[in-house]
Amino acid sequence: MSHGAGFKWDDGLQGAARRIAESNHTPMRVVAGPGTGKTFALMRRVARLLQEGAAPNRILVCTFTRTAAKDLEGELARLGVGGAEEVRAGTLHSYCFSLLGRAEVLEATGRIPRPLLSVEERFLLEDLNGNGFGRIRAREDRLQAFNAAWARLQSETPGWPHDPIDQVFHRELVGWLRFHEAMLIAELVPETLRYLRDNPASPHRSVFEHVLVDEYQDLNKAEQVLLDLVAERGHLIVAGDEDQSIYSFKFAHPEGIASFDGSHPGTHDEGLDECRRCPRGVVEMANTLITNNPGRTPRVLKPLPGNPDGEVFVLQWRSVEDEAQGIAEIVRRRIQDREVEPGRVLVLAPRRHLGYQIRDALNALGVYAHSFFHEEALEGDPKCLGESNAQQAFTLLTLLANPDDRVALRCWCGFGSDSLRSGAWARLREHCEGSGETPRAALERLASGDLSIAHTGQLIKRFRELQRRLAELESVRGGALVDALFPGGQEWASLIRTLASTIEGDEFDAQKLREALRIGITQPELPTDVDYVRVMSLHKSKGLTADLVVVLGCIEGLIPTTVGDTSAERVASLEEQRRLFYVAITRTRRVLILSSVTQLPRRLAHRMGAQVGSGNWTHAVTVASRFLAELGPSRPKAVSGTTLVQGQQA
DNA sequence: GGGAGAGACGTTTTT
DNA sequence: CGTCTCTCCC
Numbered sequence: 026m027s028h029g030a031g032f033k034w035d036d037g038l039q040g041a042a043r044r045i046a047e048s049n050h051t052p053m054r055v056v057a058g059p060g061t062g063k064t065f066a067l068m069r070r071v072a073r074l075l076q077e078g079a080a081p082n083r084i085l086v087c088t089f090t091r092t093a094a095k096d097l098e099g100e101l102a103r104l105g106v107g108g109a110e111e112v113r114a115g116t117l118h119s120y121c122f123s124l125l126g127r128a129e130v131l132e133a134t135g136r137i138p139r140p141l142l143s144v145e146e147r148f149l150l151e152d153l154n155g156n157g158f159g160r161i162r163a164r165e166d167r168l169q170a171f172n173a174a175w176a177r178l179q180s181e182t183p184g185w186p187h188d189p190i191d192q193v194f195h196r197e198l199v200g201w202l203r204f205h206e207a208m209l210i211a212e213l214v215p216e217t218l219r220y221l222r223d224n225p226a227s228p229h230r231s232v233f234e235h236v237l238v239d240e241y242q243d244l245n246k247a248e249q250v251l252l253d254l255v256a257e258r259g260h261l262i263v264a265g266d267e268d269q270s271i272y273s274f275k276f277a278h279p280e281g282i283a284s285f286d287g288s289h290p291g292t293h294d295e296g297l298d299e300c301r302r303c304p305r306g307v308v309e310m311a312n313t314l315i316t317n318n319p320g321r322t323p324r325v326l327k328p329l330p331g332n333p334d335g336e337v338f339v340l341q342w343r344s345v346e347d348e349a350q351g352i353a354e355i356v357r358r359r360i361q362d363r364e365v366e367p368g369r370v371l372v373l374a375p376r377r378h379l380g381y382q383i384r385d386a387l388n389a390l391g392v393y394a395h396s397f398f399h400e401e402a403l404e405g406d407p408k409c410l411g412e413s414n415a416q417q418a419f420t421l422l423t424l425l426a427n428p429d430d431r432v433a434l435r436c437w438c439g440f441g442s443d444s445l446r447s448g449a450w451a452r453l454r455e456h457c458e459g460s461g462e463t464p465r466a467a468l469e470r471l472a473s474g475d476l477s478i479a480h481t482g483q484l485i486k487r488f489r490e491l492q493r494r495l496a497e498l499e500s501v502r503g504g505a506l507v508d509a510l511f512p513g514g515q516e517w518a519s520l521i522r523t524l525a526s527t528i529e530g531d532e533f534d535a536q537k538l539r540e541a542l543r544i545g546i547t548q549p550e551l552p553t554d555v556d557y558v559r560v561m562s563l564h565k566s567k568g569l570t571a572d573l574v575v576v577l578g579c580i581e582g583l584i585p586t587t588v589g590d591t592s593a594e595r596v597a598s599l600e601e602q603r604r605l606f607y608v609a610i611t612r613t614r615r616v617l618i619l620s621s622v623t624q625l626p627r628r629l630a631h632r633m634g635a636q637v638g639s640g641n642w643t644h645a646v647t648v649a650s651r652f653l654a655e656l657g658p659s660r661p662k663a664v665s666g667t668t669l670v671q672g673q674q675a
Numbered sequence: 676g677g678g679a680g681a682g683a684c685g686t687t688t689t690t
Numbered sequence: 691c692g693t694c695t696c697t698c699c700c
Contacts, residue, residue, distance in 0.1 A: 090689070118690045140690090160696065162683085210690050243689090275689050376686065398687090408695095443676065483676090548690085564688040586686060605688090628691060634686055 032105060034072035041295050042066040046073055050293035051260035054285045056267075058326040059311075059611035059665060060570070061303025063264045066092075067237050068100040070262070071112060074235055081108035083234040085255065087117050087460050089243035089272070091548060092568045094119075097239060117248055118210070120255075121217040123305040124229060125208075134220055137206040138213065142547065144403050144416050145432050146209075149201055151445040152435075159362075167194055172211040176276035180215065204454060205431040218251045234259040241265030242287075245276045251263045253289075261289075268315050269324065271564060271605045273597070283322055299327045302336020302570055303611050306659055313657030315607050318600045332338060336616045338379055339579075340666035341623055348622050351666040353386035353573055356558060356617070356631075359573060360392060365616070367392060368555040369566035371571040373563045373609050375583040376633045380560045383577065387558055394558035397565055402520040402546045410441035414517040418510045419542065424491065425498055425535040434464055449484045503531045521546075563609045579621040581648040582636035606652045620666065621649060 038046060042062060045055055046069035057063035067086070086101070088094050094116045101109045109411075113120070124130060125138040141149065148390070150164045158164050170191075174180045186192055208216070221230055236256035238244070242265040244252070252261070263285060270279030286292040300308050304377060305328040312326055342348035352372070358364045375381035377398040387394035402418060405412035409616060417440050423433035439445035453471075457464050457480055468488040470476035501509055506524045511518035524545035525538065533541075551567065578584055585602030589595040610617055624644045630637045637645035653660065 072677095116690070121690095162695080213690075272689065275685080441676090562687060583686085588686085631691075632685065 032072075034069050034076050034106075038069055039535070042069065043134045045262075045295050045297075048293065048295075049260065051262070052256075052285075052289040052291070052294045053260075053262040053295065054265035054282065054289075055262065055297065055607055056282065056296045056322075056324070057264055057297035058266055058300060058324070059269060059608065060300040060466070061297035062301055062537075063297055064096060064100055064239060066297065067239060067262070067264060068097070068104060070237065071101065071109070071235075072104045072106045074426055075104075075106045075108045075112075078164060081111035082113060083232060083259075084112045084237070085120070085233045085235070086112060086114040086237045086239070087120060087252075088239040089116065089248075090240065090568065092553075092565075094238050096553070097411070106362055117244070117251070118213055121213040121251075124217055124270045125213065133224065134216060136203070136208055136212075137432070138216075139207045139368075139432065139659055140210050140213075140547075141207050141432060142403065142543075144407060145207075145436055147407055148436050148439055149198075149205075149443055151439070152201055152447045153194065153197050153451065156197065157190050158194055159589070163619075166603060167191065168198070171195065171198065171274050172209070175211050175215045178215075178246050178250060189498050194259055204458065206437060207432045214245075214251055218247060220256065221251070226290070230254065231258045236261050237337075239265070240269075242267050242270040242279045242282045243272045243277050244281065246281070249278060249281045253411060268324075269567070269608050270316070271567065271601060271608060273601050296324075298324065299329055300611070301329050301332075302614055303328070304333050304337075304615060304617075306335045306337055306614070307613060307617055308332075309659045310337070310656040311607055311611050313659070314603065314610075314652060314655045317655050318603055327418040333615065335613070337661055338616075338618045338669070339661055339663040340618060340620045340669060341649075341663050342620065342666045343623055344370075345379065345622055345625065345629070347667060348379075348577065348620055349386040350381035351385055351478075351670050352577070352618070352620060353390050353392065354670050356387060356575070357390045357392050359616075361469075365557070365572045367394075367558050368570040369564055369614075371569060371573070371612055372558060372559045372560040372575045372577065373566050373612075374560060374576045375563060375586065375634050377562075378629070378633065379577045383575075384558075384560045387560075392558060393556075394560055397559060397561040397602075400473075402515075402524065407436070407445060408443055413440055415511075415521060416440070418518070419521070419546075420536060421491070421494060422510055422542070423500075424538045425495060426539040427536075428495065429463065429465055431464055434468070436490075437491055438484050440487070442483065442594060446483055447485075449481045451480050452481060453484060498535075502534055506535065515555060540667075556581050563605050566612050567608050569612055570614060571612055572614050573616040573618070574610070575618040576609050577620050579619050579632075579650040579653055580635055581650055582630075582634050584650045584652060586634060603652060603655075606650075619653060621647070621653075621663075623647060655663040 034046060035043060045066040055063060071084060071086065075081060086097055088097060098114050101112055101114055122138055125542045145634060150161060153164055158167060179185060186195055221227060233255055236252060236259055238252055241263040265282040267279045267283050270277055296524055308326050308328040341352055356370055360367055372383055380396050380398060384394045384396045403416045405416060406412045407416055420433045420436045421432050424437060435450060438450060453464060453467060467476060471481060471485050472488050498509055513520045521542060524542055584606055585599055587595050587598045589598050624646050625635055627645045630645050636648050638648060
C-alpha cells in the first residue's frame with residue numbers, strides 16, 4: 026500500500042486535512058470526531074516535514090495506547106517517504122522508559138525504570154504493613170491515591186501529602202522501590218518530568234523540532250505537561266476528541282483538549298467533522314446520544330454524503346444463552362452469505378462472561394472467534410505454592426536472566442507463605458541497608474552459614490532451592506528452557522507456552538525469553554489484520570474499525586455501569602459511560618447490532634452489577650439501557666432476536 | 676505456617 | 691450468594 030515514488034504529501038488532500046498537514050502554526054489543536062481521518066491528516070503532516078527535509082529523528086509522534094501507536098507506525102510506514110522509519114513513534118510511556126534508562130539519566134535520578142508486574146505489586150503491598158496503613162484493601166486504595174496524585178500533579182504542591190499516615194506511607198513506598206531497584210508504572214511520567222525540569226541544559230529538552238500527539242483526550246495532566254516540556258523548543262500539534270475520552274480510571278484529563286487554547290496562548294484551531302467511516306444512520310444516532318452529555322463543547326459529526334444508511338438492529342433475547350446462540354447464528358449467516366469477512370466482525374461485551382459465551386457459541390458453529398479480555402497469564406494466589414506455579418516459574422526465569430533482580434528475589438523468597446515472609450524479608454533488608462550488602466550477597470552468605478539473621482530460616486530454605494534450580498537451568502536454552510520452566514500438558518503453563526511459541530529462532534537465552542514473555546503478558550497484542558471474529562471489551566475497541574459491530578449487554582448496570590461515592594462522581598461516571606458507548610457504536614462501517622437480554626439469573630445479575638426489577642425467585646427482569654432511548658428517533662424499534670433469527674431476516 | 680470462622684464485596688479499562 | 695481477606699488459634 027505504500028505510495029509510488031512520485032507521491033507528494035498533499036496528493037489528493039483538501040480542506041481541513043490539508044491545512045493540518047501544511048500549517049506550521051504552533052501550538053495547534055485539531056478536534057476531530059471518530060472516523061474523520063485525523064491520523065491520516067497527521068501522517069500527511071509528517072510526510073510534508075520529511076519531504077521538506079526535516080530531520081526524522083527530531084520528529085516525535087506519540088499517543089496513549091499501544092493500539093493507536095501501532096496504527097501510527099503502520100500509517101507512517103505506508104507513507105513510503107524516505108526517513109519515515111527513523112521518525113520516533115510510540116506511546117508516551119515508551120519514550121519515558123527509554124529516556125529514564127539512559128546512563129546519564131539513571132545516574133541523575135538514582136531510580137531504575139524496572140516496572141513492577143501486578144503480581145509483584147502484591148509483595149510490595151504486603152511489605153508495607155503496619156504504621157496504621159490498614160488492611161490490604163486500604164493499602165491498595167492508598168497506593169491508588171498516590172497514582173492519582175502523580176497523574177494530576179497534585180504531588181507538586183508544597184507539603185504534599187497532607188495526611189500524616191500518607192506521609193509515612195509515601196516514604197515507605199519510595200523506600201521500598203529504591204531498595205528493590207524498581208519503579209511503578211505510574212511513576213514513569215512524573216519521574217521523566219522531574220528529570221527534564223531539573224536539568225534545563227539536558228539535550229533531551231530540545232531534541233524534538235516537531236511533536237505530534239494523537240488521542241490527546243486520553244492523557245492525564247502529568248502527561249500533558251511533560252509534552253509541553255518536550256516540545257518546548259519545537260512545534261506542538263495535538264489531536265483529540267473530548268467525546269472519546271474513556272480513561273478517567275487512569276486519571277485522564279479530557280478538559281485538557283477543551284481548554285488547550287487557554288493553557289496555550291496563540292493556539293491555532295482546526296477541526297475534522299466528516300465521519301468517513303460510519304453509515305449515515307449511525308452518525309445521526311451517535312450525535313443524538315452524545316448531546317446528552319451536558320457541558321461538552323457542542324459539535325456535530327457530519328456523515329459523508331456518499332455513505333450508506335447502514336443497518337441497525339436493536340435485539341432482545343430471553344437469556345444470555347439465547348443471546349449467545351442467536352448472535353452467533355446471525356454472524357455465521359452473514360459470513361456464510363459472504364456479506365462480511367470474519368476478520369471484519371467485532372463483538373463488544375461490557376462483561377467478559379458475556380464475551381466468553383458468544384465466543385464459545387461462535388466456535389461451536391465453526392466460526393473461529395478469539396476473545397481479547399485482559400487475561401492474566403500469571404493468575405493465582407502467591408500465598409499458595411500450588412496456585413502460583415506460573416508466577417514462580419516466571420520469577421525464576423527473571424532471576425535466570427538477571428540474578429540480581431531484587432524484586433524477583435523478593436518474590437521468590439515469599440511465595441507460599443501467608444505473610445509472603447514479609448517479616449523475614451524486612452530483617453534481611455534492614456541488614457542490607459545497614460551494611461550496604463546486596464540482598465543476593467547477603468542471602469548467599471546466609472545460605473553458606475557465613476552470616477546469621479534471626480527468623481530467616483524459611484527465607485534461606487527458599488534461597489537454597491533457588492540456587493539449586495538456577496544451577497540446573499544454567500545452560501539450558503530455547504525450547505528446552507521453555508519446557509523446563511513451563512512444562513507441556515500443564516494447564517497453568519499453556520498460556521505462557523503459547524506466548525513462547527511466537528519467539529523466532531530456537532536458541533534464545535533466558536533474557537530473550539523473559540523479555541518476550543514480559544511483553545506478551547503485560548502488553549498483549551491486539552491484532553488488526555485477522556481472519557477471525559474478535560470479541561473484546563468496549564474500551565479495547567477504540568481505534569478499531571469493522572463492517573459488523575455487535576454491542577452486547579445493553580442493559581442498565583452493564584451499559585452504563587455507574588460507580589462513585591458521591592453524586593458528582595456518579596454523574597461523571599455516567600457521562601464517561603456514554604462516551605464509551607459512543608466510541609463503541611462508531612466502530613462500524615456498515616452493520617450495528619445492539620443486543621440485550623430481558624432477564625438474568627439473579628446470581629449472575631448481581632455478580633455483573635446489572636440493575637434488576639421484579640421477576641421470580643431464580644430470574645430477575647432487567648432494564649433496557651437508557652442509552653438506547655438516547656439514540657433518538659432514528660433508532661429502529663427493539664425486536665425479539667429469536668423471532669428475527671427464525672424469520673431468517675438478519 | 677496452616678486451618679477455621681467472621682466479615683467485606685462484588686465490573687470494565689491502560690501504561 | 692459465593693469468593694476473597696482478615697483474624698484468631700494451634
